[in-house]
Amino acid sequence: MQQDFYIKDWVKIKDGKISNSKSEIFNSSEKNLDFFLKSVYDFLELKYPKFHKMDGLSKLGILGTEILFRKNSISTDTALILSNNASSLETDRQFQESTKTFASPALFVYTLPNIVLGEVSIKFKLQSENAFFIAESFNAELLKNYTESLLTSGKSSEVLCGWLNLQNGEYDVFLCLISPEINISFSEESLKNLYFAEND
Amino acid sequence: MKKLYLLDDAIISPLGFSIEENISAIREGKSGLQLQQKPEITENSFYAGIIDESPLNDAFKAIRNPKKYTKLEKMMLLAVQQILNKNPNLNLAETALVITTTKGNINLLKDPGNFLEIRLKLSELGKVIANFFGFILKPIIVSNACISGGLGLAVTRRLGSIGKLKNALVVGGDLVSDFVVSGFNSFQALSQEACKPFSRDRNGISLGEAAAAMLVSIDKPESSGNIALIGDSTVNDANHISGPSRTGEGLYQSIQKALKEASISTTEINFLSAHGTATIYNDEMESMAFHRSGLQNTPLHSLKGYFGHTLGASALIESIVTKHSMLKNHLYSSKNFGELGVSKSLNIIQQNGEKQINYALKTASGFGGCNLALVFKKE
Numbered sequence: 001m002q003q004d005f006y007i008k009d010w011v012k013i014k015d016g017k018i019s020n021s022k023s024e025i026f027n028s029s030e031k032n033l034d035f036f037l038k039s040v041y042d043f044l045e046l047k048y049p050k051f052h053k054m055d056g057l058s059k060l061g062i063l064g065t066e067i068l069f070r071k072n073s074i075s076t077d078t079a080l081i082l083s084n085n086a087s088s089l090e091t092d093r094q095f096q097e098s099t100k101t102f103a104s105p106a107l108f109v110y111t112l113p114n115i116v117l118g119e120v121s122i123k124f125k126l127q128s129e130n131a132f133f134i135a136e137s138f139n140a141e142l143l144k145n146y147t148e149s150l151l152t153s154g155k156s157s158e159v160l161c162g163w164l165n166l167q168n169g170e171y172d173v174f175l176c177l178i179s180p181e182i183n184i185s186f187s188e189e190s191l192k193n194l195y196f197a198e199n200d
Numbered sequence: 201m202k203k204l205y206l207l208d209d210a211i212i213s214p215l216g217f218s219i220e221e222n223i224s225a226i227r228e229g230k231s232g233l234q235l236q237q238k239p240e241i242t243e244n245s246f247y248a249g250i251i252d253e254s255p256l257n258d259a260f261k262a263i264r265n266p267k268k269y270t271k272l273e274k275m276m277l278l279a280v281q282q283i284l285n286k287n288p289n290l291n292l293a294e295t296a297l298v299i300t301t302t303k304g305n306i307n308l309l310k311d312p313g314n315f316l317e318i319r320l321k322l323s324e325l326g327k328v329i330a331n332f333f334g335f336i337l338k339p340i341i342v343s344n345a346c347i348s349g350g351l352g353l354a355v356t357r358r359l360g361s362i363g364k365l366k367n368a369l370v371v372g373g374d375l376v377s378d379f380v381v382s383g384f385n386s387f388q389a390l391s392q393e394a395c396k397p398f399s400r401d402r403n404g405i406s407l408g409e410a411a412a413a414m415l416v417s418i419d420k421p422e423s424s425g426n427i428a429l430i431g432d433s434t435v436n437d438a439n440h441i442s443g444p445s446r447t448g449e450g451l452y453q454s455i456q457k458a459l460k461e462a463s464i465s466t467t468e469i470n471f472l473s474a475h476g477t478a479t480i481y482n483d484e485m486e487s488m489a490f491h492r493s494g495l496q497n498t499p500l501h502s503l504k505g506y507f508g509h510t511l512g513a514s515a516l517i518e519s520i521v522t523k524h525s526m527l528k529n530h531l532y533s534s535k536n537f538g539e540l541g542v543s544k545s546l547n548i549i550q551q552n553g554e555k556q557i558n559y560a561l562k563t564a565s566g567f568g569g570c571n572l573a574l575v576f577k578k579e
Contacts, residue, residue, distance in 0.1 A: 089320065096310060099241070099382045102386075103382040103383065105383075111303075114568040116568075117570070118437075125438055127436055127438050128435065129434050132344045133340065133341060134342075136338075145359055155433070
C-alpha cells in the first residue's frame, strides 16, 4: 500500500530573512555573511561554541536545522538529504588561498559539502542516512524521489531534505522536514511552490 | 527493495585503461603508486598513483579532441565510452547518469588554463559528460566525501526500487590535485611510503587518481552469473567531522542494517572489501566495527596499496573489483600488508587465493562521519 508523506515543517533563510511554515521569524539588513550568521546565532541564543569554528555552509545548516528541530521532536534515524549548486566552493577558495602561505587544516576539513551533514548529526545526535547531491538549480524532483525511497523502504522514519547553497557571500537555504504526520502534502509541486515563493 | 544488477564496468587508473589491465595488475601485485616530488606544495616526497597525461591523451584522441576537456573529464569520458562501446543498444534517453566525486575539477581553481571558471562546478562536470554522449535525464551528482562512489550505487538502487529509473551509468572520478595533496599534507595524513593498510607500520594514506564507470540495472539480465546489490545502508557516526568514531559505531550500524536488508547473517559473507586507508585511526575504527559485527574471520583486503585512495571514485572501483572477484571466485591479496597493526584480529588476505564467493560486503567511510555498507550477491 502506498503510504502518504507530508511536509511537517520548513525553514527558509535568504536575503537576511528567516521564515518557517508559520511566519517570518527573523529579519536583518546585515549584508555581511559573518555578521548575519552571528546575529542569528545570538537571536536563537544558541550557546554552541563549536559553531564558531565552522565554515559558512555548516553555520547555515546548523542554524536552519536548529530552527526546525526546536519546534519538532525528531528521532535519531531522521535522514539528512541536502543539495546545492556551489558544493563547498566558498571554503575551497579560502583553503586554496591559504596554500600560498601555510595550507590550513582547519579550512581543509570544510572543503566537502557533506561536512554540514556531519555537523548537524553531531549537534542533534542523529545516527542516520546521509547524502549530499549537487545540482544546477533547486532539484525538487530528486529530493522528493530520494526522500520517498528512504521513507517507503523504512530506512528512515523522517527525512530532513532541502537546498543549502552559499556562493560569493549569498546564501539560499530551504529545509523541509518530511514525515508521515499530516500537514502540507509532500510532492514535487509543493516543494517547488514553497521554494520559489518570494524567491524569484 | 529491489536488487540492483551490476553489468559492464570500466576503470581508468595508473594500472591501465581497461578493466582487464586493472584486474590483472591486481592479480600480479602491481601498484600504481610512485614516489612523487612536489616541492612547491610539500618538502616531503610522498607516494601517489597519478595517471600520465600523454597516454591518456592518446587514448582520448580516438574519441574527441583532448584539448577541449580537463584531465578528469577525459578519464571519466573514456570510462563511459568503453561501456557504451560494449552496449551499443543502450537507450540513453532512459538511462540515468549518476556522477560521484569529491572535488571534480578542483585543480582549475589554481590553474584554470583555457577553461571557463564554470568548469570548476560539479554540475558543469555532469553537463559535460551528459552532453558528450547525449544522456537526456538530468545527471544525479553525489558528493559525499569518500563514500561517494559506493553511495552512487545505493542511490541508484533506491531510486530504482520506487520505479524512478531502470538503468543507470554510475561514474566516479577524482584527481590527485595540488588542492587535495596540500590538504592531506596539512593534516599530516600523507604516508611517506606506499600506504600499508591495517599494518603495524602504517602511517597514513597514499592518494590516487582514477575514474570508474559501471552500468547497472533494476532488471535482471537474461544471462546467468550475475552480481546484484541486495542490501545497503549509510549511518553517520555523529561523533567528529574529520576523525572516525573510536568504536566504529556508524560503520557497525551500517553493516548491521545492510545485512538485515539483505536477510543474511554475518557468517554468510564470504569476502569483505574494506576501506583501509592506512591512517592509524581509520583502520583501527574499521577493525572495531568488523569485530563487533563478527567479521574477524572473513577474508578481507584493502585495495589502497594498488590504486591509492581515489576519494570519490574509491568505493565504486572497489565494488567493481569485488564484482570480478565474486565472478571468478578469486581473493586478491591486500597489498603492502605486513604485520597486523589494529587492536582486533582480522583475516587479512596475504596471498591471492580461490574461494567460492556467494556474498560479499563492501564498506567505506569518510570525512563528515559518513559510513557505507553494501551487500553483493552472486546469482
